[in-house]
Amino acid sequence: MSRIEAPRDEHTGTLTDRLLAVLPPEAVLTDPDVTASYAHDMASFSPAGAPAVVVLPRTVEQVQHVMRTATALRVPVVPQGARTGLSGGANATDGCVVLSLVKMDRILEINPVDRVAVVEPGVVNAVLSRAVGEHGLAYPPDPSSWETCTIGGNIGTASGGLCCVKYGVTAEYVLGLDVVLADGRLMSTGRRTAKGVAGYDLTRLFVGSEGTLGIVVRAVLALRPKPPEQLVLAAEFASVAAACDAVCRITEGGHVPSLLELMDRTTVQAVNAYARMGLPEDTAALLLAAFDTPDPAADLAAVAALCEAAGATQVVPAENAAESELLLQARRLSLTALEAARGTTMVDDVCVPRSRLDALLAGVERIAAEYDLTIGVCAHAGDGNTHPTVCFDPADPDETRRARESFDAIMALGLELGGTITGEHGVGILKKEWLARELGPVGLEMQRAVKGVFDPLGILNPGKLF
Numbered sequence: 042m043s044r045i046e047a048p049r050d051e052h053t054g055t056l057t058d059r060l061l062a063v064l065p066p067e068a069v070l071t072d073p074d075v076t077a078s079y080a081h082d083m084a085s086f087s088p089a090g091a092p093a094v095v096v097l098p099r100t101v102e103q104v105q106h107v108m109r110t111a112t113a114l115r116v117p118v119v120p121q122g123a124r125t126g127l128s129g130g131a132n133a134t135d136g137c138v139v140l141s142l143v144k145m146d147r148i149l150e151i152n153p154v155d156r157v158a159v160v161e162p163g164v165v166n167a168v169l170s171r172a173v174g175e176h177g178l179a180y181p182p183d184p185s186s187w188e189t190c191t192i193g194g195n196i197g198t199a200s201g202g203l204c205c206v207k208y209g210v211t212a213e214y215v216l217g218l219d220v221v222l223a224d225g226r227l228m229s230t231g232r233r234t235a236k237g238v239a240g241y242d243l244t245r246l247f248v249g250s251e252g253t254l255g256i257v258v259r260a261v262l263a264l265r266p267k268p269p270e271q272l273v274l275a276a277e278f279a280s281v282a283a284a285c286d287a288v289c290r291i292t293e294g295g296h297v298p299s300l301l302e303l304m305d306r307t308t309v310q311a312v313n314a315y316a317r318m319g320l321p322e323d324t325a326a327l328l329l330a331a332f333d334t335p336d337p338a339a340d341l342a343a344v345a346a347l348c349e350a351a352g353a354t355q356v357v358p359a360e361n362a363a364e365s366e367l368l369l370q371a372r373r374l375s376l377t378a379l380e381a382a383r384g385t386t387m388v389d390d391v392c393v394p395r396s397r398l399d400a401l402l403a404g405v406e407r408i409a410a411e412y413d414l415t416i417g418v419c420a421h422a423g424d425g426n427t428h429p430t431v432c433f434d435p436a437d438p439d440e441t442r443r444a445r446e447s448f449d450a451i452m453a454l455g456l457e458l459g460g461t462i463t464g465e466h467g468v469g470i471l472k473k474e475w476l477a478r479e480l481g482p483v484g485l486e487m488q489r490a491v492k493g494v495f496d497p498l499g500i501l502n503p504g505k506l507f
């Protein structure tokens with residue numbers, strides 16, 4: 042979709058001058074070397090254009106001014122958080138305004154009675170988690186990138202994380218939003234109450250909208266009482282299929298772990314190489330399970346028995362919180378370590394019903410062999426959400442082609458198995474051809490119609506999603 046054109050060079054002056062009428066000079070960056078550094082997120086195979094300008098507003102009024110200016114000049118606007126996205130969703134288009142929200146990073150309120158936090162979009166996920174922790178509260182959605190990614194980006198992508206298997210994903214924690222619309226108007230959605238059903242749920246519509254409907258400038262987030270410290274167990278398996286069988290037995294048995302993650306051999310080796318974690322390298326799959334219940338040791342013992350029944354070759358419960366944290370760190374490092382160990386990677390994000398996890402992972406092994414590529418797998422196994430990570434050398438055109446084709450083959454298999462092309466990373470640029478396949482023509486038409494209501498000029502993050 043492209044109803045806008047990049048501003049001609051002579052527009053850039055006008056654009057910058059207009060922005061500077063309200064924003065201070067330090068919030069308007071035009072040096073091409075600097076603006077180029079804001080061009081893309083962390084996805085491979087996602088083209089990025091050259092921004093005309095990068096703006097770093099600190100107030101809602103400044104964001105409104107940016108959007109009014111962009112509407113007046115018909116200039117595209119690309120909202121950005123920390124640019125840790127893995128789908129090209131935050132990539133610049135030629136001549137756009139990059140609207141980086143990272144300076145709007147205040148936690149405005151933490152209310153233990155209402156169990157809500159009110160935050161600006163640039164607050165880093167881990168900063169919020171620690172801040173609410175001091176009040177005996179928790180903000181559960183915890184992407185592995187939590188030390189750097191922002192709440193605005195988490196809302197933009199509807200992100201998940203390790204503990205979402207028990208506590209749910211970002212969508213379940215966003216109660217209300219303040220959003221600056223394409224024409225600069227400010228809209229509030231949702232609520233800060235425990236319940237509320239007034240009108241369409243526009244809050245949910247914005248979660249996962251990848252910056253294509255409006256700019257989130259404030260969010261009311263639900264909090265939970267802080268759970269007890271979790272204890273982690275590591276189970277080794279001689280095959281990925283046996284680890285998947287254990288996942289099924291654990292959920293079928295009625296257990297609700299606070300984390301249920303899988304790393305295959307390639308991933309384990311990459312993490313060891315990257316951070317000398319001492320994980321068992323001869324295992325085909327490592328399953329991490331955790332409980333934050335009043336008696337985690339008892340719950341882990343029950344799960345250990347199920348892992349053994351599924352064929353685990355070794356089951357090692359962590360002895361204390363520090364050991365547990367080390368295992369979690371290993372899992373969080375998976376994608377970074379795969380990239381460091383193998384050069385360029387392309388991270389898939391296919392999510393299937395838990396009962397089809399083994400079929401998907403067997404298929405990924407087949408696809409890796411067929412395309413003669415290394416594909417490491419880490420997965421939020423308890424959610425059926427997998428990250429097959431295709432490793433390739435971008436200097437080798439044939440390997441690059443095979444990487445892209447294998448990536449697509451994994452998505453095709455995910456859909457065949459009743460899954461989705463993206464469990465948490467979003468569509469962005471990377472998967473937009475695939476969105477149509479998943480939604481079908483009617484679904485796609487309705488989504489485009491919704492976009493048209495919020496963004497009639499098509500200036501908000503154009504070229505993403507559709």
Ligand SMILES: Cc1cc2nc3c(=O)[nH]c(=O)nc-3n(C[C@H](O)[C@H](O)[C@H](O)COP(=O)(O)OP(=O)(O)OC[C@H]3O[C@@H](n4cnc5c(N)ncnc54)[C@H](O)[C@@H]3O)c2cc1C
Nearest residue numbers: 122123124125126130184185191193194197200201252257
């Ligand atoms: C090592 C690593 C591990 C990761 N692990 C996970 C994981 O476990 N789970 C997971 O879900 N993701 C994971 N990710 C992906 C990524 O971190 C998430 O998608 C995250 O939510 C992006 O946040 P961000 O601040 O970097 O946003 P960005 O990448 O800057 O933006 C993401 C999207 O949100 C939009 N956006 C940003 N701010 C706003 C705003 N204020 N208003 C409107 N739209 C906005 C952007 O336009 C873009 O479409 C991982 C990434 C890396 C690199």
